[in-house]
Amino acid sequence: MRRRLPILPLLVLLFLLPGGCLSGAQPENNAPGENGGTTNEEQSSNAVTSLENVEDATLYIEARGGEADMGRQFGEISFGSGSGFIISEDGLAVTNNHVVAGSGFLQVYIAGEDEPVDATVLGTSECSDLAVIKLNAGGLPYLEWREGEISSTLEVYTAGFPADDVEGEEIPDYTTTRGSVNSTEASGETAFASVDSVIEHDAVIRPGSSGGPLVDSEGRVVGINYAARIDSNGNPTPPYFAIGRDEAQGILSQLENGDVDSIGISGEAFVNEEVGFSGIVVTSVETGSPASNAGIEGFDPNGGTVDIITELEGTRLAEDGTKSVYCSVLRQRGDDAPMKIRVERYQLDANGNPTGEFQVLEGELNSDRELEVVEEFGGTGGSDTSGGSTEITDDSGAIMVEVPSSWSDVNGSPAAILDGLPEGPALAASPDLNGLFETFETPGVAIYASAEAVQTYTPDTLLDNFDFSSSCELDGSRESYDDGLYVGVSEVWTNCGGVSSQELISIAATPEDGSFIIYTFIQTTGPEDVEAAQRVIETFTVDGGAL
Template sequence: MKVTKMFAAGVATLALIASACGSSGGDEKSDDKSTSTAADKSEGDKSSGAVSTIGDVESAVVQIVATGSFVEPDGSLAVSQTFEGSSRGTGFIIDPSGIVVTNNHVVTGNATLKVHLSGEDKPVNAKVLGVSECSDLAVIDLEGDGYPYLEWSNEAPKVGLEVRAAGFPLGDPEYTLTSGIISKAEAAGDTNWASVEHVVEHDANIQPGNSGGPLVDAETGKVVAVNYAGGDVGGTGTSQFFAIASDLAQPLVEQLKEGDVDSLGINGQAVYDSELGIAGIWVSGVDTNSPAGELGIQGGDLIERIEGLSMGSDGTLADYCDVLKSRNADDKLSVQVLRFDEQLRLTGEFNGDELEPSESLATEVVAQTGALQSGMIYPNYVRVSDNSGVISVEVPGEWSDVDGSPHQFDDGTQWANVMASPSVAGYEQQWDMPGVMVTAASAADVGGDLNSVLDAYAEGAMGACTDGGREVYDDTLYQGFIQYLGNCGGTGASAVYIVASPAGGSFVALVQVQMVTDADILALDKVIATFMVNL
């Protein structure tokens, strides 16, 4: 699976692959995090005065300890692990009433928040007021008031400006201040977990745990930008560090005091699994009180499409955020989700229709070829693979006779292939034996357009079955054509033949399923939802 070498500067969290978050594995207890507005605190009484020297910046910089559970891919999108514990990031106070700025990926999806202040032994509870997934900013509200605070710099960031990065790298409770300069005033802001209009690049060292911390002017101590990312972006062995400029952050922070902006309530990242040929927005965690939470999005889900647009294909959150920024917060948004642990593809709407399994191919089979005799529903499914590991698919446990040997051609060419049935020999010789065959080969080896390939693939069956029609096939992972066949061999059995390719057409997958009872038709849906080709 492809992952970037950039970390989200911060939370040493249990979760994000490309976001730096270091888990303490701790079991700190606190009250549940809740979301609220705080108009009564947003302006604050600023009579206490802001921090005015670089030496006093520490008093307004806080360490945020977030506790929750997150789901992360384990080498492949099809396999995941759940991590539970505490993660740490940084934030800074901007108002004596206790308004704190940090990163979205530090707080979203966590169950509890505790904030540690300079010189204090006991942490303070905090509530999330608003988050922005796309800008990776969040505003939280501390209990109490009378806090020291930082002021924003109103000067445009300039190349060469001396700056200091303040925070708590690697989850260390000891405050750290590093020095550097702004090396680029307007760098690209698209990452796999955010999509910011532009950001500041600097060379003041930051590490996982610095997320959400301030980048301050070395002379005035005023906030120039909010640290959010770093790492070996270009693969050159040299680290680069990035922060969200104050001119973008300030107006957004004012909005976040009143609620979420450009957010659906997920903590996630754009991913692309080259082995499976799948791209999307991987959901690590979800805020229950959000459109995503209300829809039933879960950690471990992959958001494939929103409003029909494919997500994450460029490895960034740009498309995702373009959709959110072009809609109102309460607008309905269609969504397609791949849920690996249940092997389901789901569709629904944010702020609208509930998530439901995508339209069943079984219904179409009955419509095209007629109903089949009743059969006992298969109680369990198992994943089988071909001998080379190129193809995998889930089949009924009763289809326990499996042959994963490749198709061998006279010229020595081999195509990956797997068959599963109660009897593979019976499946190959007769129509009234249920089973499945999945074959895959490079497009160059197959040759021809997909329609012509399907003609050749189903040629023998067309003479033995009733033609139920041919349609365009699109399961979002693979596109091509499907042929429906009924009353095969005069037995009343049905069959489908599918020829399809992924976006880009690098390989061709051929799927044939024979169905004798209505239970086999339901098995077809499982086959379609779970077959994967890694070629």
């Protein structure tokens, strides 16, 4: 119901993926073999033709510098890793966008070689989570696409370099696992990519296999492994997912010539339905990209900031927890078109936790209008929770609640909240009660309880008497309320008095036996008050015997 700080940890899905490019596809005069592979005897001698030789064209990729250097101390080893595979003998290769995004440089290892080769990123796609890179080498073995039908029950193998069990700079072992295709039309809408449909299979993939190929029994590429479901312990679990051949081929040929469906970020969709907040969390930004030129910043956990893109071209993003809307805007508008953008930038402490301070910025991509601060919150006027919480009660001892110690202006005198109702136990707390009741710029809480009022009002009819529509905007609609002790209804009002960071929570509820009725009013003025509001909801109680 309330808006919590939408910060970290956010990356809850396992990333994995790549694909081949049309330059590595089989010539048209090749006929499908028994397993869907090609049988042309005149094919290039460098094309892999067996499962046993897939390793020769599969790459181990280390993304160093850039984002991987954040928080690294002098002399420490820090890098991200993933897999990829070669699609042409002159060194074109494919991996995931998330493997290479935000890196300062790549170290790519070819099978049988102890030293890495240099590689250049030719193009990336945020929405397809694909990247094409060019190795500084030639005469290389490469993988070709499977031809013919890809159907459920097809035997498939994952290939890659899972790095979840290695330490330091040790190069992980090449690994293959066997399984079969379960579906060729699984949904491809996720928090980190937007693909029409993907292949679902049960060949195990592990962290570090990002970018590795899914191949058939002849070593032909069926798809590009890119995701797995995650269990409660954070471990990958079946089913596993790969971007299919037909989805990948078209975009990979474009990526040889530059970015596609990209503004130059690595990011993940995020949604908190409880508090009604969503967006694209930016983890890194490519230098010289539209995002960089507009002033979007990458995630800096060491006392820096994190940017969340909440709107693109006036459209709210990630309300369903996926990149679908974000990518639809990019694909329809074109990633080089001017687009309005709205960003919320949250300040973090040295441990990567939000401090409560944040800015709202607006600007345009692909134009001269860089991001500018339009609103700024936190630091002053909000709730200081660093001093802990305090338990307070009204004068009769009937109402109890925990509030921040900074809400030191407390009134526990009886009150009548509506004409025709008798005075009843009431409790209010705020840094400044006058500010709480006279403005929309001061946080605080007020609670009223009455055994007599329940004879006249239900939670719905009581809440009807607290209509803030003349000054506020109702966020959504009236909702059912149940905190385990009391049940009733609640409303959240926003933008009261034009204060965009403000929210007002209005609750009317009764205990299960209906012996009394409670009205609770909570006002927040920014993210720094969210914890305080949640604590109020979790702790307020009324002793019905004292009413």
